[in-house]
Structures are given as structure tokens and as C-alpha cells.
Amino acid sequence: MQIELTINDKAVKWEVANDEFLADTLRSHGFLSVKKACDTSCCGLCTVWMDGKSMLSCSVLSLRAHGKKITTIEGLPKEAEEFAQILSAEGAEQCGFCSPGFIMSVLAMKNELVNPTEEEIIHYLTGNLCRCTGYMGQLRAIKIYLGVA
Amino acid sequence: MFTILDLVQPDNLAEAYQILSDKRNNTILGGCAFLKMGKKRINTGVDLTKLKLNYIQETDGFIEIGAMTSLRDIETHPLLTEHYNGVLPQSLRDIIGVQFRNGVTVGASVYSKYGFSDLITALLSLDTEVELFKAGRMPLADFLSKPKEKDLLVRLWIKKTKRQASYLSFRNSASDYAVLNVAVSMLNNRWTIAVGARPSKAAIAISASALLSLEGATSETIEEAAKRTSEELSFGTNTRGTATYRKALCRALVKRGIMEVLACKSN
Amino acid sequence: MENVGQSIRKIDGMAIAMGKPVYTEDLAMPNALVVKILRSPHAFAKITSIDISKAESLEGVECILTFKDVPNARFTLAGQSYPEPSPYDRLILDQIVRYVGDEVAIIAAVDEKTALLAMKRIKVEYEVMEPVLDFEQAVGHPSVVHPEEDLSCNFEIGLQKENNITSSSHEEVGDVDEEFKRCAVVVEDVYYPQAQAHTMMETYRAFTYLDHAGRLIAVSSTQVPFHIKRQLARALQIPASKIRVIKPRIGGGFGGKQTGAGDVFAGLVTLKTGKPAMIIYDRKETFSATTSRHAMRLKVKLGADQEGFIRAIDMQVLSDTGAYGEHAPTVLGCVGHYTLPLYNKTRAVRFDGKAVYTNKMPAGAFRGYGATQGTFALESTVNMLAEQLKMDPTEIRLKNISKVGETFLTGPGVMLGSSSLDRCIAKGKELIGWEEKFPRREVGYNKVRAVGMAITMQGSGIANIGTASAEIRLNDDGNFTLLTGATDMGTGCDTILSQMAAEILEVPMEKIIVHAGDTDTSPYDPGSYASSTTYVAGGAVVKAAEELKNKILAQSAAILGVAPQDVEFDGLAVRTLSGDQEISFAKLAELTILGTGKLQLVGYATQGCEVSPPPYIAGFAEVEVDRETGKVDLIDYVAVIDCGTVINPNLARIQAEGGIAQGIGMALYEQVRYDEIGKMATNSFMQYKIPSRKDVGKVRIAFEESYEPTGPFGAKSIGEVVANTPPPAISHAIYNAVGVRENHLPITPEKVFLGMQKL
Ligand SMILES: Cc1cc2nc3c(=O)[nH]c(=O)nc-3n(C[C@H](O)[C@H](O)[C@H](O)COP(=O)(O)OP(=O)(O)OC[C@H]3O[C@@H](n4cnc5c(N)ncnc54)[C@H](O)[C@@H]3O)c2cc1C
Ligand code: FES
């Protein structure tokens, strides 16, 4: 079926299959920042925003994006880069495969939580797995980013 | 890979139910996180998006939750953070992650009667009713004990009270399914102890709850109620834990749950 | 130093963090065929018939290949230097399937849906055989996992296939039994470190195509491009000159990608069809049809004299290599090689080990490479010994560890060139608060906190085998291109090697362009494994840069008409010592590439390693245990590291934190499990739990630098050693908390609970 949506502030009409998931649709349209690392909605690498809320694009049917505003990291060059610079200065983008989804979650968190504690930060981001860094460097970067270091 | 041949977005419940019952393979689509893991070949996928079932509101002394409401909405909605000591949000916090809970739905979570469910255990400790399109409205406990029939879960009704409640789950690692979970609540000195992930679906420990209600919570009755819960309910073994271990955990968690309720009562 | 020792950002950091299309799948051609694998549902069976007609006739199916269609040369997927020590025991597709998940047929179609539909239509009949599932029953089992005649080995590795023994290893110095008799205290125990999954976030994947010259190009997410090239040549029976392997950015490896995965399947499809083909393992295949860490049984016996000197060590190992022998002999050997030299007051040492075939997923290389399992067993036993001797566990280490300039029994003649392990132990004690916290403190309602510790070592490169080459040239524009074969997999070696080159050439990092991971253009490098990149490839880069530097000086001097000793580097130029003349690199470059009789300036070097200097870690864990439930919370983990000179502190720290998190996973959460018919039960992130950020607690890293005389700038390795201390240190802390010594990893709450019940 055909869906109409806004992707990174641009209105588009896309043809999608009934059982197609948003992550695949996005990748097929060139939004290659969207990574997948599981088949069971567990890893968070595919995180994008739907109407400003973080969602697992691997588990959202593409047709549910109809009428919605979808945002990937390609749509947030400035905000994402600001944090990515800090992340990279920490060396906490190791293989980088988890980074785009992680950054989308961090930016969503910044919009949603006011002055989060360390515990709240960790809790908010539990759905983003990373096998390389052991998470500590990511936490250091977030604290610098939020100015709570 | 799961497949959906046809897809409909009905405008009313009757139509949705009609299509659902037309064929064995016709299926309601919730957030699809669980469906996606299976290999189901769905004939017609019934998408409830147009039915406006995504809401939480207060109606006639009840908190009403539409079936398409996300778990995250339950977790953050003031009506639910401010009632029952936030037992529902508390029960949801360990399920995978925020972006996961933004996507999965309460209707699917309750309708599916998952044994591991955190939400069902918490709901069971409250005065929760389930409204199904065909079978109508009934207490959650009745719904759980009913054999599974194809129906459409429309909404939940939770009686708005000053019930104090607490929720505890035991997990081998933070975002795993629970090895055991426990919800304890109390209203006017009437206690309810619910235990889930046994690993079969949640149940109320009737005798232990009655004991506390009758005799009040003292250090002896608390010990006794915890022990009785672990004896009156059955436990099984799966890869996450043995029956023996679950029984021991049950006793420890129920005791802690009761103490937590007492602690919030005195606050 | 301007570059070395600085926390310089990774040169690819922003691109990967921002999700730029730089990984294998991002680069694949959109029209590539989708390759899928039909896998065996049986642990051990012979294919008696296979009917592909209904699948082949499906619209969009390009080819379906079975064991009848593949070359019959056996090979190994182990990414090791030729001649590989791993047995040549597999075919691309074999008539016998040896584990649930073993490949039965290759399907290539225009899209995934078609490929999966075709897969369903393939009809296979099997003659099911009795599988070998318990590795402790493998030797002498009536079933023989590898009965084939044409299995071969490049070396005598002690293979006895009729007994399911893949390899054997025995090393003995002194009379161990006699020495135990003389010891005042002897302790022994048996340990079972589990199979662990790598779970790199980017699963295994490759795409292949034929280029303009008809050569097979494989773009592969691998740690070992040159080994993949050799594997493809042997497996596909085509000349190596016809193959080029390119490694783009990789989403993690941890040793997993030191073993080949889908490359041979995609390659075969491209050769058969002439078309581009892409294979992506899904998470389930990655869990159940690649490799894991070797599960092992280790018996360790230690003897010490009255004063606490360890005089005898006996280690007996049984290693489960699964259905194929990738890395079986070498991982087995490393169990001893990377543990026994920790302690050198010994008078006798014995190591005896066997790796056995079973009908389960093969084991392979995994960060730590046997040292992880060996460290768990040895260090747990040392902790037992300390208790028996009533010595502080840190004291017994300080008393027994090998020191600089000393040798150890099993490595005759090789002197230890650097170590700050004693300082690591002291620093770790201080950071964790050992004096106040050891062994335990009650912390309220049913909760107790305790500390535990362990030390570890690894190697840096493989002595007498590891090599790396590097080339640096002065480009026409006055910039430099560094060519290396080292394989950056997120570890940052492209950056670290540039840092080293920049340091020697006294230029800013931006002046150096790195090109790596392409077998057509990169100098030979075995790949990123065996903790060799910084140490070996770094050594090659330093040598090559020095050679180029000398050439630049000589050439500049000639142009300026002075003697070479009268010029020096100055910024992006060479000038005379007197300061009156100078020539910029750009000008020099221009003059060396223009006109006749010129020679572009290039530095080239190959670095071999005669030794494999060990990095060290002292690891300390603080846990809180719930006495009622057995739940263990990791409160604090301190690792103090000696990796020689730290080339890039931030990247080293992240390596360490990540490795420790993997070690924590191994200690507490992770386990590859099979059901009773040999099917993997842990094939998703829901059933196989890697630590989330809530599970790792607090990890703190400190460095105690030493100076390794054979290393570039005094550096040793860090990549693998970091995985080793958590299992023994956490296990020790749990024992100190509640008296439960759990030797079967992972230490789950239920095991702790049951352990407490038995006390
Ligand atoms: C990896 C993973 C981990 C999880 N961990 C936990 C956990 O730890 N604790 C926990 O409590 N839960 C857990 N869950 C369950 C999760 O919280 C949801 O309950 C589950 O995913 C179902 O929600 P959904 O919206 O994805 O449903 P779907 O996958 O869309 O549907 C599930 C089933 O419900 C049916 N259905 C959907 N809506 C309705 C309706 N309104 N009426 C009738 N039938 C309906 C569907 O037809 C389908 O059969 C986990 C799920 C996954 C995938
Ligand atoms: S790909 Fe793993 S959660 Fe979406």
C-alpha cells in the first residue's frame, strides 16, 4: 500500500508491503544510518523517532508510519553531531555500529528528561545494547553533553 | 519470517471483530514485537489504528486504558504514576527499553496472557476488569482462567481507589524475562498477593491474602503469608530457574512486597 | 610526544557515529543476489537425498547449490597464518552434517522473500546418526564426528579422529608428582568455563562480485582479509591471484571474525552465476551457525611451600571444539602459554590438554583465546591456595609473579622484558579499598558485600609467527600515505598507526592518509588478532616511517647540497642545522616525482616478533550478594593495566572497559546452551543475555605504564588481556561474600542460592 509520511522534514509517498518493517523501508530509501542487530526487538540499534518518540524501526510496520513524522540521524545533523563529537572525543564510538541508534535515544532523552540523575540516564538507555564499549565511555560522554559531569 | 497477505484498518469494533473471526489466520496487529518473532502467515492483518483505542482516561471512578495504548504511556501517565504507588509503571520499567515500550501495546500484553508478564501480575493486584468485544467485561482473574478464545480486547478498567501496592520482579539480568514477579496490594486492610512468571501465568494467592486480611500484618503473619503463598501456588521449571528456586524466591519477594506496602502506608 | 600518548580521536569516528554508509551492507550493490543457507535440523546425519527441483523452478531463484556442486578440497575457516595449525576438516557443503545449523544448501535469489520461499521447497532426506553432545563423553564415543578419509593437517597436532580427538598437547618441566609430595600445601579443583557468544553488533556478512578483469572481489566484514583470500582460493579451488578481499568498516569482531563465515557461500554463488551476491547472517545464524568460545573442563592442582611459594602447577584441560576444529590446537595451547608464566617460583610444571570434536556449533577464536578459560581456573585455584596458606590473595601474587629480567619454566631462556604487575596489584588494592573491604562486610538486611581479585597476562603478537608490513610514501602533494594490512574493527588501529607514523615523521596527523584492509594494495598482514596490531603492525609502521624519514633527510640534503647529517626535520620541511636553507615536503615531493631519473620516496618495513611480551592486569571486583535470593550485584570493578606505553589513553580505556564488560557477561550472565537433541537454545538476545548498561555496574580503569623494549614506543598489547580477570575475580568475591565457590560459569543467582543451601 502507499503511505504518506514526513521523513526528516520532507514529505514523501512510499509504496510499502503489508508486512514490511520501517527499518527496511528506511534503508531501502537510502537512510543507511538505520542499523539492525537482532530479530527480536532487543538491541535498540534501529532506533528512530516517530512523532518525536523513540521507536524500534525494526518492529514498527511501515504502514504505521502513515501520516507520521519520522526522524533518523540524517535529519538531525546539528544536534546529533554535537553529541557525536563528544562521544568520539571519549573514544566511545568503538565500532560505531550501535552509535546512530544510541544517539537517537540520547537526544530523545534530552528532550524528555529534565536534569536526569545517573540512574535515570542508565535506565532510559537500557534498550540500547553495545558490545564494544562496556557503556562507561558512553556515560561519560552523556554527562559532558548534559553538563552534569 | 512472518507474513501478512492482506491488511485492513476497520473504522469500528464490530467490523474489526467480524474480520478477525472470518478466518483462522486473521490476526489483530498490536505493536507487532511479539508477532514479528514468530513465523505466522497472517491472512488478514487487522490494524486497530483507526479505532482511537490509544488513550488513558478517568471514567466513572475507573481508570480506563485503551487496548492500543503503549506500555510507555502507562509508565508515564500521571493517573498511573500517582495511583497505587505507581505499581503499573514500576512493573513495566524492566521490559527491554524505552523505545520498545513506546511500541508495544497493552491490549496485546494482556490478551496474550504471557506467563512471564510483568504487567498482568501488577494489574491482578488491582481491581482490574478486562473488556472484550464479544465476551464483554469481566474481572481480570476470570479472563485469565478462561480458555483462550479469539476475541478483541478493547480496554481495561481499573477501579480508582486509594489502594497501596508494590511490585517486585526477580531477573537474572536486567532486561531478561522475570524468573518470578510479585505484586502486593492493600485497601482498607484487605490484601491481595499476586505472583507471576511461575513460569506459568500470574495467579492470586487466595489463602495467603486472606490470612493477612484477617489477622493483619505482623512480623509473624507476614512470614506466614509469604510461606503460605509459596505453598498454595504451583511453580515450574524452565531455563531461567527451577521450581524449587522459584518457590524460595516467592517467599522472599512476597515478604518484601508486603513490607513495602506497609512502608508506603506509613508515608 | 606530540601524537603518541595523546587521546586523539579516531579518524573514522564521526563517520561511524553519524551512521554514514561505510559498512559492508551499506556498500553492496543494490542488485546483488540474496544468498540464504538451508541448515541442518539434525546434530549428526547423512544426507541421503536432496531434491531442489521445486525450489529451482521458482521465479527469481538464481541458483541452488548442494554438496554435489562444491569442490572437494577440505579446508579450515580458521583465520591463521599459512600453514594453518587447524585441521582441514570441512567442505563448503558436505554430505554429512555435523551440528544443528550445519550448511545443507545454498540458495541465491533476487530477493529475500523468494530465497526463503525456495528454501522451504527443498526436500532433504537424512539418515540420522547418534550425535556426540557431551564433550566429556567424546573420547571413545561410538560415533565418530569426522570419519572422512581426506581430513588432513599441516602439522602433527595430535589428531586422532577415530577417538574424536582434534588435537592434543603435552608440556612438562621437572617432576610434578615428586614436587607435590614436597609441598606443604596442595590444592586442586575442577572448572567449567562455558561457551560464550561474541555477539558483535554487526552480524557476519559479505558481498562478492566479479570485477572488470573477471576477478572475484569479496567485500567482507572480517578481521583477516588475507586469510579470507587464502580460504576462498582453497575452498573454491581458484588461484589466489584471482581474488581480492576488501574490508570496510566493521561493526565489531572480538575474534569471531577471525574465522570465515559466509564468504565462501557468496563467493561460490558469484562464480556460478557471474552475478554480485550478498550474504547477511541474521542474529539467529550468528548465534547458532558460526563460532563461540571453547567450553572447557580444567583441572588445576597447585602446590606451595610453607612460605607460600608456588612450587608445582599441574593443569589438565579438555576443550570442546564442536563440529569443526577451527583454532582447536592453538586455543588449547594458549590456555597454558598465557597463564603458567604468571608464576615463576615453580620447580615443576605440567600441562596436558585435549580438544575434542562434538556435534555442536564449532568453537573458534574469541578475545582471550584460551587465556580466559585458563585464567579462570588458575586464578581461582591460587585464591584457594591463599586461603589455605592464610595469606592475603594479593600477597601470594606479589610473592610469586615473574619479574623483569626473569625467566619461567615453560619458556626456557625467554626473559621478561617489562612488567609493572606488582604496581598494578598495589594500585588496584588501593582503588578498590582492599584493606577495609577484604574479605566481607554486612550491609544490612540480608545483604553482604565482599571483594575478590585475580591477575592475568596475554601475549602481544605470536612469537616467531606473527609479522606485519607497512609502507609509507611521500605523495606528490607533500602528504603521506600509510599503507597497512592491519584490520581496524572499531579498535582504532588506523588511528593508532597514523599516530605512530606522525610521531616519527614529526608531522600533524592530518598529513597522513591511511589505507588499509585491501589485499590488492595493502602490504601483507595476518590481520587483527592475537593482540598483535599495536605491537607488531605498530613496530612495522615505526620502522617504515624511520626509513622514509632517513630517505627524506638524505634526498633533501642532496638537493640542498649539504651532508645528510647537516639537516633536520622542521615542521613540514627539512632545513639545514645552520638554519639558512630549507626545503618543504611539498617541494621535495614535486622534485622527486617530476622528470627523469627520480625515485618517489617510500619507507617499507616488515616486522616479525621473536617474543610475545605479555601485558598484565590486576582485576578487583566488589559484589553485593543477597543472602535470601542469591542475587549478585557487581558494585565496582577495578582493573589496573600494564600495556607498556599507552599509545592512545582514551582508546585503550574503551578497549579495557569493553573487554571487562564481556568478562562480566561471562562471569554472571552469558551461556551458549543446547537442548537435548543438540539444538541451540540460546539463539536470540532474549535467550542469550549480554550485559545491558544496568548489568555492568561501575568499571574503573587505571594504567600503570611499563616500557617494553621490543615494542613500538615501549607499547605492548591490550585488546585481549582485558577479558580475562572478571570470571575469577567475581567468583572470588562471591566466595568471600557467602562461602559459595561456583566453578561452573556463569554464576547465576540460582547457583549461588543452591550453593548457600548446601553450606
Ligand atoms: C523481546 C521481548 C521481550 C519481552 N519482555 C517482556 C518482559 O520482560 N515482561 C513483559 O511483561 N513482557 C515482555 N514482553 C512482551 C511485551 O511487553 C508485549 O506484551 C508483547 O510484545 C506484545 O505486545 P505487542 O504490542 O508487540 O503485540 P503483538 O506482537 O502485536 O501481538 C501479540 C498477540 O496479541 C494479539 N493482539 C494484539 N492486540 C490485541 C487486542 N487488542 N485484542 C486481542 N488480541 C490482540 C495479536 O494478534 C498477537 O497474537 C517482551 C516482548 C518481546 C518481543
Ligand atoms: S534491530 Fe534490534 S531492536 Fe531493532
Ligand code: FES
Ligand atoms: S561501539 Fe560497537 S557495538 Fe557499540
